[in-house]
Amino acid sequence: MPNRLRARDADYLAYALIDAIVDSYFPPIETAGELVDSIEDQMLRAADKHQMRRLHELRRDANVLKGVLWPMRDALATLIRNDVPHVKPETKIFLNDTLDHSLRLIELVETQRDMLTGLIEMHVSLSQARTSDVISYLTIVSVIFIPLTFLAGVWGMNFDPETSPWNMPELKAQYGYPAALVFMAVVALGLVAFFRWKKWL
Structure with a gap:
């Protein structure tokens, strides 16, 4: 070269x-x-x-x-x-x-x-899309916990059942606390199953 x-x-x-x-x-x-x-x-x-x-x-x-x-x-x-x-x-x-x-x-x-x-x-x-997925997930979690929070709030008012038979008689139940937990779990699982059925999860 x-x-x-x-x-x-x-x-x-x-x-x-x-x-x-x-x-x-x-x-x-x-x-x-x-x-x-x-x-x-x-x-x-x-x-x-x-x-x-x-x-x-x-x-x-x-x-x-x-x-x-x-x-x-x-x-x-x-x-x-x-x-x-x-x-x-x-x-x-x-x-x-x-x-x-x-x-x-x-x-x-x-x-x-x-x-x-x-x-x-x-x-x-x-x-x-990722942000939308995160928001959707958080929304679903919130929807699941809203009824649980509502139930916990109702049962947390502590009206005395001895004052009136209408004042939370379940507080006197022998298995009231386990029953409440089971009921809340059923509600949560039911919502999860519903969301899966709708293909939102």
């Missing part, structure tokens, strides 16, 4: 430098693509806030790369289309290959940016 460069003119040296710069973008872009795939796999297992922050960082990097690559593409297209002093027609053939590489890079970056946008939207949807 050094001998080849020495045998060429300055326009070929400029092409070689531009081509090396353009090709140097491929490894980091491919690495970013692998990272995007890895984050997607992690999200499908368990989404967390760190993934969202990383996705935003990657999308920002993709936007920066696009801002660098588009002017590079325009400059290469100008060199190829126009009559530029000291740029030979055979060198333009090589520059055209470099232009193809820059277009491929732009395509990769735009694809990754679209994927990142989709993953961010999916992360938001997964987080909302």
